[in-house]
Each structure stands twice: as C-alpha cells, then as structure tokens.
Amino acid sequence: xxxxxxxxxxxxxxxxxxxxxxxxxxxxxxxxxxxxxxxxxxxxxxxxxxxxxxxxxxxxxxxxxxxxxxxxxxxxxxxxxxxxxxxxxxxxxxxxxxxxxxxxxxxxxxxxxxxxxxxxxxxxxxxxxxxxxxxxxxxxxxxxxxxxxxxxxxxxxxxxxxxxxxxxxxxxxxxxxxxxxxxxxxxxxxxxxxxxxxxxxxxxxxxxx
Ligand code: TYD
Numbered sequence: 600x601x602x603x604x605x606x607x608x609x610x611x612x613x614x615x616x617x618x619x620x621x622x623x624x625x626x627x628x629x630x631x632x633x634x635x636x637x638x639x640x641x642x643x644x645x646x647x648x649x650x651x652x653x654x655x656x657x658x659x660x661x662x663x664x665x666x667x668x669x670x671x672x673x674x675x676x677x678x679x680x681x682x683x684x685x686x687x688x689x690x691x692x693x694x695x696x697x698x699x700x701x702x703x704x705x706x707x708x709x710x711x712x713x714x715x716x717x718x719x720x721x722x723x724x725x726x727x728x729x730x731x732x733x734x735x736x737x738x739x740x741x742x743x744x745x746x747x748x749x750x751x752x753x754x755x756x757x758x759x760x761x762x763x764x765x766x767x768x769x770x771x772x773x774x775x776x777x778x779x780x781x782x783x784x785x786x787x788x789x790x791x792x793x794x795x796x797x798x799x800x801x802x803x804x805x806x807x808x
Pocket of ligand 1 (some may be wrong): 610612615629638639669694695697699700701703704750754756804
C-alpha cells in the first residue's frame with residue numbers, strides 16, 4: 600500500500616520541527632515506518648537550491664525567481680525522496696510543502712495565486728499530502744519564541760508586515776481548503792500539541808490505519 604503523506608505548515612518558530620520529532624517518536628513506538636524530510640531541501644540538489652534561496656547575500660532575488668526556485672526544489676525533492684518513500688509504503692512527514700508557496704510567495708510577496716498554482720501543479724505533478732497540519736500560532740508570538748529573526752536568513756529578514764501577511768494567508772488557505780488543511784491550536788505545551796496531532800491523524804486514519 601502506498602504510504603501516507605503528511606505536511607506541516609506554520610509561521611517561523613511555530614514549532615514544526617519539535618512536533619515532527621515528537622510525532623516521529625510516536626510512530627517509531629507504534630512500529631510505523633516513516634521518514635522526516637523538509638522543504639526547501641530534503642535531497643542533495645534541493646538542499647543546494649535551498650542554500651541559494653535562503654542566503655542573506657541574495658537580497659536582489661526577484662519574487663518570481665524565488666517562487667520558481669521553491670517549485671524547482673519541490674520537483675527534485677519529490678522525485679528523489681518523497682515518491683520513493685511513498686512507494687515503499689512509508690509515511691512521509693514533510694516540513695513545509697505547496698501551501699508554504701501559496702502563503703509566502705502568494706500572500707506574503709503578493710504574487711498571483713493562479714501563477715503559483717500553475718507552477719506548483721507542474722512541479723508537483725499533483726502530488727498532494729493526505730493532510731496538511733497548520734500549526735496555528737501568530738507570527739509575532741512565533742518570532743518571540745525563537746528570539747527574533749536570523750540575520751543570515753533572507754526569508755526571516757522579510758519583515759514583520761510580511762510575516763503577518765503570511766499568517767493571514769494561511770488563515771485564508773484554511774478557509775479555501777478546509778478538507779486538505781487542519782489547524783492545530785498550539786497554545787498549550789508541546790506535549791499537549793503533540794497529543795492533539797496524534798489524535799487528529801488517528802481520527803483520519805492516517806496514523807498507521
Ligand atoms: P526554514 O529555515 O526551514 O524555516 P522554518 O524553520 O520556519 O520552516 O526555511 C524555510 C523558509 O522558506 C521559511 O522562511 C519559509 C520559506 N518557504 C517559502 O517561502 N516558500 C516555500 O514554498 C517553502 C517550502 C518555504
């Protein structure tokens with residue numbers, strides 16, 4: 600049977616990597632074969648593209664170039680890492696995916712959503728996650744949690760207004776794709792959030808079942 604594909608979304612510092620690690624521990628205990636991967640990156644070529652996109656020295660990059668590089672990294676990551684794991688029957692836990700492009704390049708940068716949908720449909724060959732989890736914590740709280748923006752990370756340097764638009768963008772995407780994206784309230788402890796995520800996946804038959 601083809602594996603499950605679960606993507607994690609949220610603003611910077613929302614706790615995606617912590618939640619992915621906690622879910623991975625639960626899956627290991629339950630004997631569920633899975634991999635953890637991330638975008639942009641998750642394969643040799645895509646990690647090289649990631650370094651170009653995030654490099655703080657590339658401040659002149661156009662929004663169009665940025666959107667195409669994210670889509671290019673996605674195409675290679677799918678081919679190298681995601682699709683082979685799904686075909687082996689493993690669950691794929693992916694840190695960010697297509698909805699990041701809609702939230703950041705669409706709502707954040709202001710590029711047209713129809714352009715983003717088109718390039719991503721081409722890049723991802725319509726591979727969509729079985730479920731996308733949106734870790735819901737406003738961008739201002741998220742940055743406070745991670746003690747401010749990283750001066751070497753081009754995306755983190757995009758400014759507060761940009762990250763507010765990204766958060767509002769995710770909220771709009773939740774309304775547009777209510778079946779594809781589920782919001783997870785992250786106001787409790789990391790263990791409470793982790794329990795909510797496991798229960799949500801179980802209720803959708805995505806935790807083993
Ligand atoms: P990363 O350091 O992994 O950020 P985080 O820990 O918040 O996930 O860097 C990924 C950055 O790339 C992050 O700022 C979000 C951004 N991004 C996009 O703008 N579009 C995309 O399609 C993807 C996958 C990521």
